[in-house]
Amino acid sequence: MTRITESSIEExxxxxxxxxxxxxxxxxxxxxxxxxxxxxxxxxVLLFECLQSAVGRITQNKAKTIDTKDxxxxxxxxxxxxxxxxxxxxxxxxxxxxxxxxEQQEAGx
Numbered sequence: 001m002t003r004i005t006e007s008s009i010e011e012x013x014x015x016x017x018x019x020x021x022x023x024x025x026x027x028x029x030x031x032x033x034x035x036x037x038x039x040x041x042x043x044x045v046l047l048f049e050c051l052q053s054a055v056g057r058i059t060q061n062k063a064k065t066i067d068t069k070d071x072x073x074x075x076x077x078x079x080x081x082x083x084x085x086x087x088x089x090x091x092x093x094x095x096x097x098x099x100x101x102x103e104q105q106e107a108g109x
Contacts, residue, residue, distance in 0.1 A: 030038035
């Protein structure tokens with residue numbers, strides 16, 4: 001009986017994506033501490049230079065600067081999950097830094 005492992009599924013998915021034109025890059029080769037880094041930090045999910053290049057190809061001109069400023073303590077260039085949002089905003093909510101308005105319900109509802 002053939003065993004299905006995580007690595008076999010990963011290899012299959014990579015092969016499918018490569019057949020459709022995607023390029024596979026082994027993550028440690030582009031890590032911030034590698035010889036050819038494409039990330040500034042390990043937390044970076046997006047490769048901004050690649051993204052700017054792709055946007056430039058799509059729009060047929062130089063890509064505009066991508067806004068990476070930190071708004072309200074949430075890094076806008078990171079993928080936001082409910083857990084990350086909770087972990088970011090809960091301490092601010094508890095300290096009173098974030099205010100929440102409470103709406104009053106009408107009587108009879």
